[in-house]
Amino acid sequence: MNELFLILVSTALVNNFVLVQFLGLCPFMGVSNKLESALGMSLATTFVLTLASAASYVVYHGLLVPLDVTYLRTISFIVVIAAVVQFTEIMVRQLSPLLHQVLGIFLPLITTNCAVLGVALLSLNRELSFFHTTLYGLGAALGFSMILVLFAAMRERLANADIPTPFRGAAIAMVTASLMSLAFLGFSGLVQG
Amino acid sequence: MGDIFSWWGILSAVGVLTGIGITFGALLGMASVRFKGEENPLVEQIDALLPQTQCGQCGYPGCRPYAEAINQGDALNKCPPGGEATIHALADLLGREPVPLDGEAASEDSVAFIREAECIGCTKCIQACPVDAIIGAAKQMHTVIEDECTGCDLCVAPCPVDCIDMLPRSKPLNQWQPVVTIAPIIASDRQLTRSQHASL
Numbered sequence: 001m002n003e004l005f006l007i008l009v010s011t012a013l014v015n016n017f018v019l020v021q022f023l024g025l026c027p028f029m030g031v032s033n034k035l036e037s038a039l040g041m042s043l044a045t046t047f048v049l050t051l052a053s054a055a056s057y058v059v060y061h062g063l064l065v066p067l068d069v070t071y072l073r074t075i076s077f078i079v080v081i082a083a084v085v086q087f088t089e090i091m092v093r094q095l096s097p098l099l100h101q102v103l104g105i106f107l108p109l110i111t112t113n114c115a116v117l118g119v120a121l122l123s124l125n126r127e128l129s130f131f132h133t134t135l136y137g138l139g140a141a142l143g144f145s146m147i148l149v150l151f152a153a154m155r156e157r158l159a160n161a162d163i164p165t166p167f168r169g170a171a172i173a174m175v176t177a178s179l180m181s182l183a184f185l186g187f188s189g190l191v192q193g
Numbered sequence: 194m195g196d197i198f199s200w201w202g203i204l205s206a207v208g209v210l211t212g213i214g215i216t217f218g219a220l221l222g223m224a225s226v227r228f229k230g231e232e233n234p235l236v237e238q239i240d241a242l243l244p245q246t247q248c249g250q251c252g253y254p255g256c257r258p259y260a261e262a263i264n265q266g267d268a269l270n271k272c273p274p275g276g277e278a279t280i281h282a283l284a285d286l287l288g289r290e291p292v293p294l295d296g297e298a299a300s301e302d303s304v305a306f307i308r309e310a311e312c313i314g315c316t317k318c319i320q321a322c323p324v325d326a327i328i329g330a331a332k333q334m335h336t337v338i339e340d341e342c343t344g345c346d347l348c349v350a351p352c353p354v355d356c357i358d359m360l361p362r363s364k365p366l367n368q369w370q371p372v373v374t375i376a377p378i379i380a381s382d383r384q385l386t387r388s389q390h391a392s393l
Contacts, residue, residue: 019309034288038289050308063213064209067205069202069205072209079213080215083218083220089226090225091228097234097235098235098238101264129367
């Protein structure tokens with residue numbers, strides 16, 4: 001139980017994929033303009049990440065290892081992720097056409113969110129079990145969602161703040177992101193290993 | 194698999210990728226059939242927000258086609274009868290930024306005004322008004338209900354005696370501002386006060 005908690009905390013906070021490992025920056029900057037769309041995006045990404053890490057574990061250990069074609073892992077993981085994203089898109093369009101419209105191109109672009117592929121590949125390197133891989137994906141997704149929502153909330157406030165003209169827009173967003181990243185580096189002492 | 198080139202290696206690689214592709218493709222196909230929804234209910238929601246005047250000022254032959262165009266990404270600000278309220282409602286619904294009204298209608302919030310002494314009571318403006326903001330009867334003087342008028346200026350063209358003006362809308366009571374006058378002591382002061390008023 002303790003170990004599971006450690007995996008969650010270490011992926012969500014200590015090795016946060018966005019702010020510490022710098023993966024998945026595209027949706028981080030792209031969908032964080034409004035809190036609502038950030039929430040939708042983080043839900044969709046959580047779904048995809050968890051499902052994709054579990055599915056890629058199954059594909060890797062059930063198919064690639066027995067057939068001795070482990071060198072195909074990157075391309076097969078991409079196929080797996082693309083399929084999961086397509087499935088998510090079908091679901092989102094059905095459940096909330098509005099969210100589908102708001103997320104727009106960023107929904108299919110979860111496929112190229114390197115955090116998703118990163119989780120699948122990194123959990124292989126760590127030689128985790130199936131359950132731990134899924135948990136690792138869930139932890140990464142929770143970390144991503146938390147960062148995205150926090151950042152979107154900050155940007156909504158920044159939109160109304162009195163910012164010097166040269167810093168408006170993307171500039172102040174970048175500064176904010178780097179300050180957040182600095183803050184999250186502070187978690188590195190929380191869990192050893 | 195000692196040698197560098199092996200048919201088995203290539204075949205298994207191709208087979209694995211093809212297998213994965215076909216499996217996931219089939220699963221996705223099943224999912225899309227299973228979860229097939231009705232055709233874009235968002236258009237209905239947009240259409241419900243438009244004023245349904247069917248005036249065509251947006252450049253589309255009615256409100257429904259404009260709703261479809263908005264859904265395809267067209268601008269929100271092409272509906273003068275709807276005015277600011279519709280733009281804000283649409284921006285809220287679609288999560289876009291509200292933009293000021295397109296074209297000359299954006300410059301000022303105007304309202305139709307009938308110079309009643311000249312009105313001959315032809316009822317042509319009544320028929321043209323998309324929001325029923327003009328009251329009157331045949332051969333009787335007509336007038337505009339200011340609260341109802343959207344400033345679409347559709348009534349100006351049909352008037353045979355050109356007695357309809359577009360005037361700036363008077364402020365509602367809750368935005369009423371007291372007129373501050375500085376007591377005029379000498380004649381030049383009076384002049385100054387007037388020019389200050391003009392600049393306000």
